[in-house]
Amino acid sequence: MEFSSKLLERAVNEMSQLPGIGKRTALRLVLHMLRQPKEQTIGLAEALKTMRNDIKFCKSCNNISDVALCEICSNPGRNEAMICVVEDVRDVMAIENTSSYKGLYHVLGGKISPMDGIGPHDLNIESLVNKVKEGKAKELIFALSSTMEGDTTNFYIYKQIQDYDVFTSTIARGISVGDELEYADEITLGRSIVNRIPFESSLKL
Template sequence: MEFSSKLLENAVREMSQLPGIGKRTALRLVLHLLRQPAEQTERLAFALRSLRNEVKYCRNCHNISDTDLCEICANPKRDESLVCVVEDIRDVMAIENTSQYKGLYHVLGGKISPLDGVGPNNLNISTLINKVKEGQVREVIFALSSTMEGDTTNFYIYKQIEAYGVTTSTIARGIAVGDELEYADEITLGRSILHRIPFENSLKG
């Protein structure tokens, strides 16, 4: 792409650094900003810089938070002996939306992925293991995505905490509520049969 303006070229190049934004999309977005009042660009730039420079993470669960201890960890009604291990804040938001979970979270900040250069030391794993060691935790629930990286991360953590007698569980995998069996992939359907639950239990949900 040849640009008639260095300013435009820079803006497009920086915008296209974002994941899933190619040069064409970046150009479309940047031209949109040019057609809007300058205040919109100022607000966007300010919001991004403020977040990046002032972002704080909860000292207990590592979720993004404006306070030293996030609202969930600071809530005395939550069960702190139950810890759900997730990848990032989006998973926390998704689980919170269900209103089904009353424990705390532990946000790893990613998954172990040697190909991407992410090892255990790049993630918030040691603080989780410390929590378990200190005996505050009754159950650790693994809620990472069921990919190779997710499974590896689960197993790595499991190996480090199994000696401390903590209960470990993973969220149930199966056919989504309302889905047709014929369209389900065979791995999911296979697991949902292997891990079937007593019928009476299904009446409670």
């Protein structure tokens, strides 16, 4: 791509570093910015810069936060003994949206994936294991993606803590609400039969 301006070229190159944004999309976005009022682009640039410079990760759960200890960890109404283990911040937001969980979280920052060069030491596993060793956590709920990497990560953490007094659970796998049975994959369907629940308790949800 030949650019008529170095400034344009640099902006396009920087934008196209983002995942899923190629050179053409980057050019489209940058040209859009040039058509909008100047304040809008300056606002975006400032927001990104301030965020990257000032954002903090909660010292306890590693969730993104504006203060040292995040709102969830510092909320006295939360059950401190229950820790939900998730991959990233988006999962915390998704579970918080359901309003059905009142424990704390622990954000790993990814999952073990040798293919992508991510090992256990690249994740926040040690601090989680320490919480268990110190006896702070009584239940760990594994809420990772149901993929090989997610299962590997669950199992790795499980091996580290199995000798301690902690109950471990994993979120239920089954047929999504609203899904038709005939389109479900066989592993999910099989698990949902093996892990069936009393009909009366399903009525309470």
